[in-house]
Amino acid sequence: MIKVNSFSSSLEAAHALTRAILYQINISGTKNFHLAISGGTTPVGLFRLWAEDYKNTIPWSRIHLYWVDERCVPPESPDSNYGMTKRVLLDKVTIPIMQIHPIHGEDTPEIEAKRYSFLVENLLIKENLCPVFDCILLGIGTDGHTSSLFTGQNNLLNSPEIYAVSIHPQTRQKRIALTGLPILHAKKVFFYALGKNKSDILKEVIKGNDNYPAGYIVSRIADSELFTDIL
């Protein structure tokens, strides 16, 4: 069952989520902390907060940063998840460059999905042959997608690949997406969703309705948590 943490503002939700991530970093000891983050619009305010209020609190020297998913566009594109994170956060905090692991959205998607899977497999510890992130921060689309796993793409939820190429069902834009199994193997999964326009889909996701990829993940993890300003 998912634990729902609901707040009266997006700022409160962002602070609470940050404290929850800091707790995960603290209990992981002194080793490197492998954190996979999502993109889209929701985390912009969160990353801004990290660059301002948490600039000196988050132990950046221990963080290895990965992306849950990337749109297949160059980093300069307004669609790039890495590009957004760079502008809002990475240009403003001191995180060793070798610990920032962007997905190259500008490269051939199928080749890049393989390169990135290989990178992750080599940097993370494994359990049942599956790489284990210390923490994954997932978004939820109004259509119930998470990572870039869309409804009707169950083959990607069950894929033996770590990252795979997906296609946005409406725009046909190619994406590179973390697949289901490594999400289910993570030590901790946090969902972050804001805005009234997501309240209907959130109810389905919280129920674990696995017609939606986010609900599929929720129904299969014992202790995921949602941080939101609705419900």
Ligand SMILES: O=C1O[C@H](COP(=O)(O)O)[C@@H](O)[C@H](O)[C@H]1O
């Ligand atoms: O396309 C994407 O959508 C989801 C949700 O995005 P949001 O704009 O509704 O916050 C996001 O988690 C994912 O990383 C992104 O590529």
